[in-house]
Amino acid sequence: MGNSRITRPAALAAPVAAAAILALVSTPAQAADDLRLDVQSAVSIPAAPDSGDATAYQLSLNSRGTLTGSSPRDIVLTFDATGLAGIATFAPDTAWDAKCTTAGQVYTCTYRQYPTPQHPDFNSQFHPVLKALKGAPQGTAGHLKISQGWVDGQPNSVDVAVYAGGPKLELDAALDRDPANVGKPGSTVKQSLKVTNNGTLESGQLVVSAELGPGLSFKQKFANCSYGTPVDSSPPASRRSAAICTINTSVKPGQTVTIDPFEATVDADALYPDIEFDVLPRADVGLEYLRGAHRFTPASGSGPRLTAGGLPEDPAAKPGPPNLDRAHNRAIVQYRVDSHADLSSWAVWAPTDGGKKGTLKVTAHSNGPASVDYLRSGNTIAEFLVTLPSGVTVAGKLPDGCFVRDQHPNVVACNLPMWLASGEDKSFDLPLAVSDPAAGPTAAIALTTEQGGWENKVEPLPYDPDNTNNSITLALGSTATTAEPSPPSTGGGQSTPPAGGGSTGSASASASADGATPATSGSASSSAGTGGGLASTGSEGTDTMLWLGAGAIVVGGGVLALTARRRRAGTHQ
Known part of the structure; x- marks a missing residue:
C-alpha cells in the first residue's frame, strides 16, 4: 500500500x-x-x-x-x-x-x-x-x-x-446532446429522464438528484424531494439550487422507466443554464459532494410526488446496494436562452512621477441582460489584450490573471473569470513605466475570446451581439485620462459606467482605418478613448489597429478579415 x-x-x-x-x-x-x-x-x-x-x-x-x-x-x-x-x-x-x-x-x-x-x-x-x-x-x-x-x-x-453485484441505473444516452433552445427568460424548462437498470439486482428505490446551475429556479416542488440551498453564499455558487428525490419504486434488471418532468423557470439573466442529474438506488451513497455543497430541508411529505411515470410506489421499499457503475448514471443537460450579454471595455490612467510611472486600470463591464458563465469548462469568458506602445513597459508585479507571453512582449493579456454577472465588472491594475510621457504614447485595449488571446488577435465574443464597445485606446501621458467605449451600434444594449466610476466625459477621438493613432485629450475631465481602434496583432506601437465596426484587422494598410471561431455554446459550461 x-x-x-x-x-x-x-x-x-x-x-x-x-x-x-x-x-x-x-x-x-x-x-x-x-x-x-x-x-x-x-x-x-x-x-x-x-x-x-x-x-x-x-x-x-x-x-x-x-x-x-x-x-x-x-x-x-x-x-x-x-x-x-x-x-x-x-x-x-x-x-x-x-x-x-x-x-x-x-x-x-x-x-x-x-x-x-x-x-x-x-x-x-x-x-x-x-x-x-x-x-x-x-x-x-x-x-x-x-x-x-x-x-x-x-x-x-x-x-x-x-x-x-448490484443494480446499475443508467440515464438515456440521448441526454448527451447539443444544448436545447428554451426561448426567452421567463420560459419554463421541462425535463424528463429515461432510466434503465442494466445491473443484476433490483434497485429497491429510485433516487434522483437535480442541481440547477445559475439561471434556473425550481418552478414546482415535490412532496418526496428535499431541496437544498448553497453553503457558499458568494456567486456563482450561491446561484445554484438542488433537489434529492426518493421514489419508492424498484427498477428491475432490464427495466426502463421514465421519471416525471422536472420544471424550472428561466431567470432574467440566464444565458447558458444547465441541470446536473444523478440517478441512484440509494440516497446515502454517491451524493456526498452535492450534500456538502447544499443545506437540505427534509421533504415536505405533502402535495404531488415525483414518480417513475406514474408507476405505483411501495411504502415499504428499502434502498438496494449502491450502483455498480458511476459512468452513465450522471448527465449534465445544457440549454440555450434567447438572450445576450453586452460587455464593454473601460480604462483609467493614473500617472505618478510626472507620468514616468503610473497605473493603467482596465475594466470589463457587463451591461447584461444576461450573466455569462463558462463554469462547466472552466474557461475564461473573455480575455483582455492590452497592447503597449514603444517606450511603455510593465514596471511591477502584474495582478493575478495577467501575464506577458514571450512571443508578444509588448502585449499584456488578462483572463476574465469563468463568471461575470449582469451589472458587474472585473478590473485589472497594470503597473507601467513610460519613457517619454510628453510624446503621448497610446495603449490599445480590447476584449477578445480565449482563443483570440492565445493567437493575439481580437475575435468577437460569441454571446455579445455588438462588439464595437469592446475596444478602446488611451493616452499614457503625464495627465490622468479616462477612456470609455462608444455606444453599441446595434441591439447590444447601452453601455453603462462600471461600479465605482466610469468615464468623466464622452469619447473625444476615434480610430481610423488607415491605422493612424487617434488624437487624445490631456484633460482629466475628458475621455481619451474610443470604441473604434485597437492594436492587437503583436506589432509594437499603435500603427496596427482593429476597426471593429468594419469587421477587419488593419495591418500596415492591408486588411485581414476578422473571423470568429464558432463554438457550441454548451462547450463553455
Missing part, C-alpha cells in the same frame, strides 16, 4: 477540478489527529461470471491532512478483510513507497508523507483492489474495516460495506 497519488488542494488551479475530485469522496472517518479518511460507506463490485475471473474493482480512498514542520511523518493504514469472507478478495495498493505486512486477512501498510512548506495540506489517493468470489450471494454485504493514523498517533476506523 502506498502513496499512489498526492495532490495539494491549495495548488489546484481550477475550482472545477477540485469539485471533480471531491465528488468521488464519500463518508469521512473521524479525524485521527489532523488526518481525515474519505471513502464510500458502501460499494458494489462486479459479480463473478460463470466462467473466468471477476472484473477487478479499484476502491477510491483519500487520506487528507496537514503536515507542518520540516520532518516527514509515517501514516499507517490497516485493512481488515476478514469480513469479506465468501464475498470478495482484497489486495492493497502496491505503490512504490509502501511498506506492507500481512497477518491472515489483515494488511498493514506504512507510507511516508513528506512536508511541503508552501502547501502543508495534502490529499493522498489510494486504490486497493477488490474482486468478487464465484458464487458470492448477491444482495448480501461483506465488510472491509479500514483504520488510519500517524505512526505515533491514535488511529480511527471506518467500515465499508461490499456487495458482489
Whole structure:
C-alpha cells in the first residue's frame, strides 16, 4: 500500500477540478489527529461470471491532512478483510513507497508523507483492489474495516460495506446532446429522464438528484424531494439550487422507466443554464459532494410526488446496494436562452512621477441582460489584450490573471473569470513605466475570446451581439485620462459606467482605418478613448489597429478579415 497519488488542494488551479475530485469522496472517518479518511460507506463490485475471473474493482480512498514542520511523518493504514469472507478478495495498493505486512486477512501498510512548506495540506489517493468470489450471494454485504493514523498517533476506523453485484441505473444516452433552445427568460424548462437498470439486482428505490446551475429556479416542488440551498453564499455558487428525490419504486434488471418532468423557470439573466442529474438506488451513497455543497430541508411529505411515470410506489421499499457503475448514471443537460450579454471595455490612467510611472486600470463591464458563465469548462469568458506602445513597459508585479507571453512582449493579456454577472465588472491594475510621457504614447485595449488571446488577435465574443464597445485606446501621458467605449451600434444594449466610476466625459477621438493613432485629450475631465481602434496583432506601437465596426484587422494598410471561431455554446459550461 502506498502513496499512489498526492495532490495539494491549495495548488489546484481550477475550482472545477477540485469539485471533480471531491465528488468521488464519500463518508469521512473521524479525524485521527489532523488526518481525515474519505471513502464510500458502501460499494458494489462486479459479480463473478460463470466462467473466468471477476472484473477487478479499484476502491477510491483519500487520506487528507496537514503536515507542518520540516520532518516527514509515517501514516499507517490497516485493512481488515476478514469480513469479506465468501464475498470478495482484497489486495492493497502496491505503490512504490509502501511498506506492507500481512497477518491472515489483515494488511498493514506504512507510507511516508513528506512536508511541503508552501502547501502543508495534502490529499493522498489510494486504490486497493477488490474482486468478487464465484458464487458470492448477491444482495448480501461483506465488510472491509479500514483504520488510519500517524505512526505515533491514535488511529480511527471506518467500515465499508461490499456487495458482489448490484443494480446499475443508467440515464438515456440521448441526454448527451447539443444544448436545447428554451426561448426567452421567463420560459419554463421541462425535463424528463429515461432510466434503465442494466445491473443484476433490483434497485429497491429510485433516487434522483437535480442541481440547477445559475439561471434556473425550481418552478414546482415535490412532496418526496428535499431541496437544498448553497453553503457558499458568494456567486456563482450561491446561484445554484438542488433537489434529492426518493421514489419508492424498484427498477428491475432490464427495466426502463421514465421519471416525471422536472420544471424550472428561466431567470432574467440566464444565458447558458444547465441541470446536473444523478440517478441512484440509494440516497446515502454517491451524493456526498452535492450534500456538502447544499443545506437540505427534509421533504415536505405533502402535495404531488415525483414518480417513475406514474408507476405505483411501495411504502415499504428499502434502498438496494449502491450502483455498480458511476459512468452513465450522471448527465449534465445544457440549454440555450434567447438572450445576450453586452460587455464593454473601460480604462483609467493614473500617472505618478510626472507620468514616468503610473497605473493603467482596465475594466470589463457587463451591461447584461444576461450573466455569462463558462463554469462547466472552466474557461475564461473573455480575455483582455492590452497592447503597449514603444517606450511603455510593465514596471511591477502584474495582478493575478495577467501575464506577458514571450512571443508578444509588448502585449499584456488578462483572463476574465469563468463568471461575470449582469451589472458587474472585473478590473485589472497594470503597473507601467513610460519613457517619454510628453510624446503621448497610446495603449490599445480590447476584449477578445480565449482563443483570440492565445493567437493575439481580437475575435468577437460569441454571446455579445455588438462588439464595437469592446475596444478602446488611451493616452499614457503625464495627465490622468479616462477612456470609455462608444455606444453599441446595434441591439447590444447601452453601455453603462462600471461600479465605482466610469468615464468623466464622452469619447473625444476615434480610430481610423488607415491605422493612424487617434488624437487624445490631456484633460482629466475628458475621455481619451474610443470604441473604434485597437492594436492587437503583436506589432509594437499603435500603427496596427482593429476597426471593429468594419469587421477587419488593419495591418500596415492591408486588411485581414476578422473571423470568429464558432463554438457550441454548451462547450463553455
